[in-house]
Amino acid sequence: MKISIVGAGISGLATAQAVLARKPDAEVVIFEADRRVGGKVWTEISPEGYLCEGGVNGFLNKIPRTLELCSEIGLTPLPASSSAAKRYVFSGGELHQLPEKPAEFLASHLLSVPGRLRVMCELFAGGTDNPDETLAEFGTRRLGREAFERLIDPMASGVFAGDATKMSVKSCFPRLHELEAEYGSLIRGLIKLQMKARKEGNKDTPGPGPGGRLTSFSNGMSALTDTLALRLGSRIHTAAPVAGISRNNKLYTLHMADGTDEETDLLILAVPAFAQSSILQEYEPELAGLLNGIEYPALSVVCLGYREDRIAPYLDGFGFLVPAVEQRSILGTIVDSNVFPGRAPEGYALFRTMVGGARTPQLGELPDDQLLDRVRADLKDLTGLTAEPEFARIFRHEKAIPQYLVGHAARLEAIERLLEKHPGLVLTGNAYRGVSLNECVVNAWKTAQSLVLHF
Ligand SMILES: Cc1cc2nc3c(=O)[nH]c(=O)nc-3n(C[C@H](O)[C@H](O)[C@H](O)COP(=O)(O)OP(=O)(O)OC[C@H]3O[C@@H](n4cnc5c(N)ncnc54)[C@H](O)[C@@H]3O)c2cc1C
Known part of the structure; x- marks a missing residue:
């Protein structure tokens, strides 16, 4: 056979x-x-010593199957540094740290006070007869427009480089769809699941995100x-x-x-x-x-290397996402050298920026010089970074992620x-x-x- x-x-x-x-x-x-x-797993190490991921950056260690595969073939996984838990969203002219706990959410200025109150009303938001809602319809209906734009939409960019006004919520994020179907509310569902996890002595309590820690290998994916x-x-x-x-x-x-x-x-x-x-x-x-x-819209990955003393203190943590309403060229940036050790030479940092995707595929196809100009202009505007990069490498995916x-x-x-x-x-x-x-x-x-x- x-x-x-x-x-x-x-x-x-x-x-x-x-x-x-x-x-x-x-x-x-x-x-x-x-x-x-x-294929899309594509690590390159530059002569200068930057370890660039042209495609996949890592996997979440929550699903055991990949970890089992690693141990089957004798590979030691490398979890992201704990400081990489800090993630940002750019909104209203500044970077806001993404809240990880309910108390942080209430104190965060990512959403206005009415926006935060509207999120609380999710407990009482109505259902829908639409069997195949877009992520935008679902997010707005349950959490309000502001939370959709500043929290849910960046999630669509981060995972699918997608357009939330076209993506099917039940196909892209089945867990959200199931939480509503089962508990009538995302918040109520999460609270119940967290209570159940605690009761069972499970330390990994479910949260609003996919959960788990980003994981790679010392020499890349x-x-x-x-x-x-x-x-x-x-x-x-x-x-x-x-x-x-x-x-x-x-x-x-x-x-x-x-x-x-x-x-x-x-x-x-x-x-x-x-x-x-x-x-x-x-x-x-x-x-x-x-x-x-x-x-499969086009997407480019732009890796830029900087001297560390030129970038501090612009960005700590994992990196940031840019919601569609901000109308920028870039979808987001990961500071790879903050996430995993050995991604940049000693004293240097590696930034990895995504451009293109379902909303703006044409930007992902710009020639190198224009692409670099757009990325640098956005990095300057969003983070204040004006330093000249010491290193640049662009990875192109003419057809990147299925929608x-x-x-x-x-x-x-x-x-x-x-x-x-x-x-x-x-x-x-x-x-x-x-x-x-x-x-x-x-x-x-x-x-x-x-x-x-x-x-
Ligand atoms: C820029 C980018 C970043 C990503 N980051 C992450 C991430 O951080 N974490 C994550 O979990 N996922 C990420 N993904 C998604 C992830 O890449 C994919 O889910 C996964 O790698 C896809 O693997 P695959 O084997 O299905 O397809 P592919 O990796 O596309 O492999 C398909 C293979 O088929 C070959 N092929 C095509 N046509 C033919 C043919 N006619 N004959 C023979 N061979 C052919 C191709 O050359 C290719 O090698 C990312 C995707 C992209 C594009």
Whole structure:
């Protein structure tokens, strides 16, 4: 029984690892279009000694599956420094520390007094008949416009680089949707869950955010994908793009871009939805059409290095997010050298700024000089930073993060119905039920579980 996996990002690599953990003698082959494995996991160390993450910056240590994977392959995770818990939102001309506790929220000036009172009224906010609300509709209905704009909208930027007026709340943030459905109120739900956690002696009490600590590795996120690739060895074929597929009796045939063919019993497409669409175009056009409807706006990651004595005291903590109402070019900045050790040479700091995404994809595609000008202008305006950067590196993602827009859940149902006609064909990756690396790893594990039935 041969299993072919297309795509050597974390989804493809973790699926291969999970299959082999269950069945060490399984015949597994991985085809990757790029010369490099890892996909959106993309660490680069500059000659000056800056460790830049061009894509994934880390994963939250709350979901055990990724940590289990790390221990399975002998990797030691590196949790973010505790000072990185301090996060900021830029609003009304200044940076406000994000409140972590209810008392801090009441004292914070991020929201006006009426805005804070409106949040308290969430306990009594009404429901809705709309089965697929946008994040903006949901946030405004439950917490008021101000809290939506200054708290919820930056969350959409931080995770999806998304547009909250188009994102489906139930697809993007199912936990929020479930809290309302179960408890009639987010605040009431959180209080009840916290009480339950305390009663059970669980120190990790649920809060409004996703919870957990950001985690990476001392030599960056590529340690994870490189280690997986090392273990998978010659099973991986790089610079091997798959152009299309066909099926004959029970076997699938992969049509490689170089004109050769590969036969396989089971086929796992662990590439982004637009690439799945192109691979499936001839074989199953209706499915290809549905997959191609999942949008991936452009996003650029701009890494800038500064001498530490030139930036202090502009920014401590993790970094800051910029709400859409502020109408700036940048989505937010992470001070990577505050988050993990070894991200910048001694005496220097590394800033990592996101530009583009669903609201302003055209900004993510600006030429280098204009992109740098925009980032520097915003950093100056938002944090007062005027120093010349000593180092710059831009990472471009023409198609970055899939957007779960209103209608996403219905699209997934239609995709699943069509897939029933194609036993042995599996679609995985971050286009469906979670964009985070953790969710890719969980899906990889589930895929391997389902494949066990075929062995
Ligand atoms: C800028 C950025 C920052 C992010 N930061 C975080 C973060 O800090 N934390 C987090 O949890 N998530 C983050 N994410 C999301 C995270 O990147 C993804 O969930 C995850 O890495 C996706 O992995 P994947 O394997 O599904 O897809 P990808 O990483 O996109 O891998 C797909 C692979 O398929 C290959 N491929 C494509 N077409 C073909 C073909 N025809 N034939 C063969 N191979 C093909 C590609 O070359 C690629 O290697 C970020 C995403 C971006 C863009």
